[in-house]
Amino acid sequence: MLSSETIAAVATASGSGGVAIVRLSGPDAATIAAQICAREKLTPRHAHYVQFYKIDPQTEVTTGLVIDMGLALYFKAPSSFTGEDVVELHAHGNAIVCEQIIASACVLGARRARAGEFSERAFLNGKLQxxxxxxxxxxxxxxxxxxxxxxxxxxxxxxxxxxxxxxxxxxxxxxxxxxxxxxxxxxxxxxxxxxxxxxxxxxxxxxxxxxxxxxxxxxxxxxxxxxxxxxxxxxxxxxxxxxxxxxxxxxxxxxxxxxxxxxxxxxxxxxxxxxxxxxxxxxxxxxxxxxxxxxxxxxxxxxxxxxxxxxxxxxxxxxxxxxxxxxxxxxxxxxxxxxxxxxxxxxxxxxxxxxxxxxxxxxxxxxxxxxxxxxxxxxxxxxxxxxxxxxxxxxxxxxxxxxxxxxxxxxxxxxxxxxxxxxxxxxxxxxxxxxxxxxxxxxxxx
Ligand SMILES: Nc1nc2c(ncn2[C@@H]2O[C@H](COP(=O)(O)OP(=O)(O)O)[C@@H](O)[C@H]2O)c(=O)[nH]1
Ligand SMILES: [Mg+2]
Missing domain, CATH: 3.40.50.300 (P-loop containing nucleotide triphosphate hydrolases)
Known part of the structure; x- marks a missing residue:
């Protein structure tokens, strides 16, 4: 039972820290992430060192504005936590940075995850009991x-x-x-x-x-x-x-x-x-x-x-x-x-x-x-x-x-x-x- 919606949320604890991870899961995770990183596509299980760009809500294309730099990791379905396509964007641990990345993902068609939704998908897709x-x-x-x-x-x-x-x-x-x-x-x-x-x-x-x-x-x-x-x-x-x-x-x-x-x-x-x-x-x-x-x-x-x-x-x-x-x-x-x-x-x-x-x-x-x-x-x-x-x-x-x-x-x-x-x-x-x-x-x- 694969979901048609792509969800996004910060996977790390809130507050400031060295690194924070924004996680995307769903059918469009890889394309959305690639657009934020201004890449043609992401290679599964490869650590891409990238810049995260802000996406314009009106035009739905990159503003050219760099939010942060970090890593993008793509886990292709079914070899991921949820069993769906998952992308982790490793940014610096700051709430404003993460929020801009998530907002950009939402402009591109993702929606904010509900509590426990990644785990729920992992369960429904038979990844874990x-x-x-x-x-x-x-x-x-x-x-x-x-x-x-x-x-x-x-x-x-x-x-x-x-x-x-x-x-x-x-x-x-x-x-x-x-x-x-x-x-x-x-x-x-x-x-x-x-x-x-x-x-x-x-x-x-x-x-x-x-x-x-x-x-x-x-x-x-x-x-x-x-x-x-x-x-x-x-x-x-x-x-x-x-x-x-x-x-x-x-x-x-x-x-x-x-x-x-x-x-x-x-x-x-x-x-x-x-x-x-x-x-x-x-x-x-x-x-x-x-x-x-x-x-x-x-x-x-x-x-x-x-x-x-x-x-x-x-x-x-x-x-x-x-x-x-x-x-x-x-x-x-x-x-x-x-x-x-x-x-x-x-x-x-x-x-x-x-x-x-x-x-x-x-x-x-x-x-x-x-x-x-x-x-x-x-x-x-x-x-x-x-x-x-x-x-x-x-x-x-x-x-x-x-x-x-x-x-x-x-x-x-x-x-x-x-x-x-x-x-x-x-x-x-x-x-x-x-x-x-x-x-x-x-x-x-x-
Ligand atoms: N000599 C002595 N006095 C104690 C000891 N423990 C508590 N007291 C005294 O007993 C009185 C009552 O203590 P308190 O902890 O408020 O008792 P509670 O009402 O059971 O919570 C206080 O004056 C304490 O100083 C102890 O081990 N030896
Ligand atoms: Mg007492």
Missing amino acids: LNQLEAIADLISSNSEQAARSAALSMQGVFSDEVNALLQKLIYVRTLLEAALDFSDEDIEFADHDRIEKELRYTLERLAEIYKVAAEGARMQRGVTVVLSGAPNVGKSSLLNALCAEQRAIVTPIAGTTRDLISVDLNINGVPVTLVDTAGIRSDAGEIEREGIARAETACAQADLILQVLDNNPTDIDQLSDSDGIVVVNKADLLSEQASRLAGVVYVSATERTGLDQLRSAIAKRLDISSDDQQTPFAARQRHLDALQQAQTAIERAMAQLAQAELPELIAEELRLAQQSLGEITGEFTPDDLLDYIFREFCIGK
């Missing part, structure tokens, strides 16, 4: 080395290969069921029954493994949220300041100082962590503080992990359970040497900055953040996780029906649904409005 394009977007926005590495894996197709292997399995089982349908009066023959069951069981196991890796990858992309919770004045804000080595939150000896949520971005073992400071929870608070407490409660409900902060006199330590997160006793500097220390509790002093490394390792351990030598998970998004889960439920239903010797048609229908869910990940069965939604999230020029 949907989740690979999403991985490019994730790579561009990743903010830790691990997130970038996992996005690069998905971009290379590691995730789609896994999904496609599962799809092949489901198709195979469906052919076994089709064969059984030919003898529709009888039950599925015993030999086939066993084979189908074995295959489905295997598929479910693989699905669970892939889900685990994808969930880890998804968390790495979005980062994790860790919330500081506890009574007023235990030193939550001080701890946030100590962990980010900045005075981000106001600290006073007055209970109820923090009202709004304050968050800082940290990096723990290569994973982006958003640490959120909250209002201390107490019952006799005024109106503003009550709103702060409500926000604190919401933050805790949405957190990946909660740090329960207590001060040096932790009377209520026994009431906290494992599910409450990590118990952190602050103001350890006020504890006497002889004071007993509980196992499983992290002792820190925000003001003396002691115990912070132990706290960081406890956070990493609790979040199961993989260390460098472990296998890097591939990047995934929530919609991929949802699709994996839907496929899993459909296969489970199919297995239950198989066990009850239901009609092969019913089992086949469940497997068709599972296949459809998995197909949504790679874009094979993705409704148009979802595609639209996904690509419009991308930025212009991508």
Whole structure:
């Protein structure tokens, strides 16, 4: 499905820089670019050192005015990112220069690209699968080395290969069921029954493994949220300041100082962590503080992990359970040497900055953040996780029906649904409005 329109946009980040790239894609990309560069034609995969000329909007020919000098690179269809004719014009990194080049391209019949339109064309022309394009977007926005590495894996197709292997399995089982349908009066023959069951069981196991890796990858992309919770004045804000080595939150000896949520971005073992400071929870608070407490409660409900902060006199330590997160006793500097220390509790002093490394390792351990030598998970998004889960439920239903010797048609229908869910990940069965939604999230020029 090649588009008839040629689109243009700046592919590089906005702002000033050494180089900026204007990208053209579509049937007229090469002729439009050649006119801007005042060349007869461009040779594919050849770096032309050229001058970019301004095109007159009235006469639609060159004004002879040089906008900039740079390189023109022509990627002939289908060997390009979009699968169409693509030309990259490498100019100097200035918004006004780029704008004049794009305006000239538009005079010659191009139009400005919409957000994500280059990626959309790459997808529609079968250059990359949907989740690979999403991985490019994730790579561009990743903010830790691990997130970038996992996005690069998905971009290379590691995730789609896994999904496609599962799809092949489901198709195979469906052919076994089709064969059984030919003898529709009888039950599925015993030999086939066993084979189908074995295959489905295997598929479910693989699905669970892939889900685990994808969930880890998804968390790495979005980062994790860790919330500081506890009574007023235990030193939550001080701890946030100590962990980010900045005075981000106001600290006073007055209970109820923090009202709004304050968050800082940290990096723990290569994973982006958003640490959120909250209002201390107490019952006799005024109106503003009550709103702060409500926000604190919401933050805790949405957190990946909660740090329960207590001060040096932790009377209520026994009431906290494992599910409450990590118990952190602050103001350890006020504890006497002889004071007993509980196992499983992290002792820190925000003001003396002691115990912070132990706290960081406890956070990493609790979040199961993989260390460098472990296998890097591939990047995934929530919609991929949802699709994996839907496929899993459909296969489970199919297995239950198989066990009850239901009609092969019913089992086949469940497997068709599972296949459809998995197909949504790679874009094979993705409704148009979802595609639209996904690509419009991308930025212009991508
Ligand atoms: N001695 C000692 N005092 C601390 C420590 N951390 C915080 N404080 C003090 O405890 C008071 C309350 O601290 P703050 O961070 O505002 O507590 P929050 O209400 O839980 O946010 C302030 O006077 C801090 O200086 C600590 O590790 N040791
Ligand atoms: Mg505070």
